[in-house]
Amino acid sequence: MTSQQTPLSLALSKRKSDERATPISAFRMARSWWLEGRRLNLSQLAEELGIGRATLMRWVGNKDLLMGEILWSLYKRIYDEAIARAEQTPNLTGIDYLTQIYEDINVALINARPMYDFLQAEPQWGLQLLTARASGLQERLISTWQQMFEKAIAAGEIKPEMDAQSLALYIVRIGESAIYCDLICGRKPEPGPATTAFRLLVNGHQR
Template sequence: MGGDAGATRRVMSREQVVRGGCRFFLRHHTIDMERLAAGLAISRATLYRVVRSRDVLLADVLWLLGERTLTQARRERRSTGADGVLEVTRLFVDRLRESAPFRAFLLAEPDTATRVLFHASCGVHRRVVSAQKEILLEARAAEEPSAALDQIAFLYVRIVESEVYAELLGGEPVDRALAERATRAVLPG
């Protein structure tokens, strides 16, 4: 009998791979596709077939971990209106800064981080803007038409990204109080 005659093909869903990617990222502060595939007991070819590319997987992993953090910040919010929106942002940003895996990834792979976090093909930025729009709506901080609210959420997120990722983007650190004044200025009302 040949070595592959009794082998069964392991089927993995995208969700299973992303969850495995999250566990790997939290332990190793990166994603190594070969090691992840081995840890999931699938081939690299299967891994790539499921997720398309390392960047796309990283985007899904970072979004899932970020979404969990954002959900927690939203639950802990005590203020309403613009103050509630800013409170969620402060809680979220503080947790991002405290995340050793995330900080290590940004320092070790700044080009990859820039691509994954900001490039349209990976979708992290789009998902963050969508989540910010929901935060604006639930905080009742905006009575704007949907198209205007999309733009407000986009601008708000770009200001926050400028604060959080200033050094990654080749600049000097942005003063937090200044960034908060700028985000407050973007908020309606």
């Protein structure tokens, strides 16, 4: 008597060569490797996916851009969770609302083990990806904060002494200096000074 076959059993019994890789599956596998602390090797990734390296490169652009997407996925999750906590905090508005989000994000990044392991294993590349334009990550962070500042300025909740884009650039750079440099050097970053600088820059003349 043959056992009953289900769609799941059929899928699990497929040979890897029968499975169709996609750009999303490439990203998910690369992200899984990174979360496990494995180095990102595009040749190995292409082999594991059963595709040519040229196909993988066409999908992801290059190693920096792929890693940028992985880092952004981590940041975006942390950012969304920080927003949710701030929204659930009673009577939290204006500069206090923004400051809590900023500090929560920095604390979460400091405690993110994959980020720590990555910067310990590949400090030069990691710092380049996190603080330069090669991966597109910094531009996304600046754009995210710029939109938040523009909304708060339009609502009259903050009155900074610089425009939203410049403000976003500086608070992102402050966060980079406060977190990544210490992580690379093996020191425990202190988010407090970055939080104070954030409040001073964003608050402007408003008391």
